[in-house]
Amino acid sequence: MGTFYHxxxxxxxxxxxxxxxxxxxxxxxxxxxPGDLLVIHPDEMHRSFSLDDSEYERITINLQKSYLNSLSTSSTNLSDCFDNRPKGKGNIVHLDESRRKQFLQIANHLEDVIASDAYGSDVLANSYIAQLLVLTNAVFKNADFTLRDIMPELVRKTMDYIESNLSQNISLEHLSAAFYLNSTYISRQFKKHTGLTLRSYILERRISLAKSYLREGFSITEACFQSGFSDYANFIRSFTKIAGISPGKFAKKKEQTFRS
Known part of the structure; x- marks a missing residue:
């Protein structure tokens, strides 16, 4: 079992x-x-891939930025572990047995109150989520754990090349020339380790970049061409298909969220 980058x-x-x-x-x-705890920012592309048919078990919780802000205080920023690190770096810590039991106990309480309509269940849910966030941030602040990166060098270099050239034309010929390798070999290795074709990955990265520009207040036209699209109509179609919302609605939504 595996998932695509998303x-x-x-x-x-x-x-x-x-x-x-x-x-x-x-x-x-x-x-x-077991016991590895990951934090993932909305801008970070990721995927999990099961190497065999053994049972795959994990706990995942997704929270909006505005919700994290509502739980934070002037002295406790609960989005610290997500925001205050380089993109794609420092995402993982390992919980020892004591911390793992603590996390699971709080998560079980959270699951129970979410399923309940008893008086105060919403308040309790907020408190349990806040506890999980405090625990997570505390562990990350004191972490000295470094997990070995096993991404094949060719795939990492291909990703880095794409990231550095998103606003330019990127073709298989360019990649072949950059790495002195057969383009078919590069494509197959990339698909094997990412679950995406090079074309799909480049498109995903460009849409992600366009979202960043729109969040920063760029116009739709500026976001289109700055993120490497040469055709405006294709940009609108691609953005809407991948993001599930048009660029115009995305920009307005972000503007409303920011104002609120």
């Missing part, structure tokens, strides 16, 4: 419990161990 319009934290899984974040890949 992004969420939310912050995600993910506790790995069991299985035989590789987890890909941006241009890195990690073999997960």
């Amino acid at each position: 992004q969420h319009e939310a912050y995600e934290f993910y506790l790995f419990l069991r299985g035989n899984v590789n987890f890909y974040i941006e241009n890195s890949c990690f073999r997960l161990e």
